Amino acid sequence: MEILRNVVVLVHLVGFAVLFGAWVVEAVARRVRVTPLMNYALVISLVTGLALSAPWGLDHDLNYAKIGIKLVVLLVIGALLGIGSARQKRTGSLSPAIFWPIGILTLLNAGLAVIWR
Numbered sequence: 305m306e307i308l309r310n311v312v313v314l315v316h317l318v319g320f321a322v323l324f325g326a327w328v329v330e331a332v333a334r335r336v337r338v339t340p341l342m343n344y345a346l347v348i349s350l351v352t353g354l355a356l357s358a359p360w361g362l363d364h365d366l367n368y369a370k371i372g373i374k375l376v377v378l379l380v381i382g383a384l385l386g387i388g389s390a391r392q393k394r395t396g397s398l399s400p401a402i403f404w405p406i407g408i409l410t411l412l413n414a415g416l417a418v419i420w421r
């Protein structure tokens with residue numbers, strides 16, 4: 305059970321790595337845009353995060369205040385990705401006010417995960 309939980313944590317980390325990595329690639333190339341890979345990675349983070357929110361394969365209590373905040377942050381990232389890709393399709397460009405918070409909020413969620421125990 306514990307090994308299975310660790311595998312789900314690993315897949316959760318892959319979701320984070322792909323979401324943040326996909327965003328960094330665009331930021332470093334100075335392309336203010338969202339990509340489909342970000343959506344897939346967000347879904348991976350959500351599904352595995354929800355699976356990890358159930359208390360199985362654990363010897364400690366879960367921090368549900370932290371989990372709740374992470375879920376809200378993820379929903380905001382999802383909304384930004386949705387609004388961003390719709391605007392991008394319509395106008396061909398994306399406002400930095402949508403692009404930057406996507407990376408910052410992703411990093412915030414990873415920070416919450418590892419710093420707030």
Ligand code: HEM
Pocket residue numbers: 313316317320323349350352353354356357358366371374375378381409410411413414417418
């Ligand atoms: C962009 C979104 C997210 C990012 C970047 C993220 C990041 C992380 C990271 C880096 C860890 C590993 C922490 C560690 O083991 O030291 C983690 C664990 C975890 N995450 Fe997320 N996460 C995200 C979304 C979510 C969501 C939406 C939920 C639940 C609704 C969630 C629930 C959890 C749980 C329960 C753990 C394991 C905590 C434990 O076993 O003690 N995460 N997350």
